[in-house]
Amino acid sequence: MQVGDEVYSKVAGHTWYTFLFLSPLRRKLTSYHCAPERDELAATTALRETIRTVPKDASEITAVTDGLPSYVSAMQYLNSQENATLSHKQVLGLQNLDTQSEKYRPFKQMIERLNGTFRFHTRAASGFKEPNGLISVSTLFATHYNFLRPHETLNFEVPCPLEQLQGIATLQGKWAKILSIASALA
Numbered sequence: 001m002q003v004g005d006e007v008y009s010k011v012a013g014h015t016w017y018t019f020l021f022l023s024p025l026r027r028k029l030t031s032y033h034c035a036p037e038r039d040e041l042a043a044t045t046a047l048r049e050t051i052r053t054v055p056k057d058a059s060e061i062t063a064v065t066d067g068l069p070s071y072v073s074a075m076q077y078l079n080s081q082e083n084a085t086l087s088h089k090q091v092l093g094l095q096n097l098d099t100q101s102e103k104y105r106p107f108k109q110m111i112e113r114l115n116g117t118f119r120f121h122t123r124a125a126s127g128f129k130e131p132n133g134l135i136s137v138s139t140l141f142a143t144h145y146n147f148l149r150p151h152e153t154l155n156f157e158v159p160c161p162l163e164q165l166q167g168i169a170t171l172q173g174k175w176a177k178i179l180s181i182a183s184a185l186a
Contacts, residue, residue, distance in 0.1 A: 010127030
């Protein structure tokens with residue numbers, strides 16, 4: 001299962017959106033995509049990245065989102081054109097007015113908390129001059145969330161442990177090692 005939502009930020013005085021998808025099981029951020037619109041293309045890009053990062057043995061991916069029509073269109077496209085196996089569960093409104101919303105609301109609340117954490121870390125910027133600023137902060141946020149931030153629900157482990165970070169005691173040292181690994185891959 002994957003849960004997704006979008007969070008807005010300001011770029012050069014205009015609203016941009018960061019689409020986030022999270023795996024509730026491992027608390028792993030499976031995709032993020034920054035776009036100037038909340039449209040089908042942005043939702044498709046975020047979902048395509050989610051499909052790429054989900055383990056290959058998953059026969060079907062269930063995506064839990066809000067009622068944004070872009071998600072429905074993106075899933076229809078991916079299922080028909082790229083042979084994806086996506087199912088969609090919508091959580092509508094703030095109250096459980098149907099059984100689907102009632103069943104999947106805890107997952108939607110999980111992504112809303114992630115959105116709040118994302119906003120907290122980007123609020124200090126008070127917006128960005130260029131899209132690259134938002135993309136850079138989103139990349140750093142995802143790196144921190146997946147590889148460096150211990151999660152209480154995972155017994156204070158990180159969602160994506162890296163063998164290369166074992167034995168490094170400080171957060172600064174871990175960041176330096178991650179940057180070293182990333183520059184070696186570039």
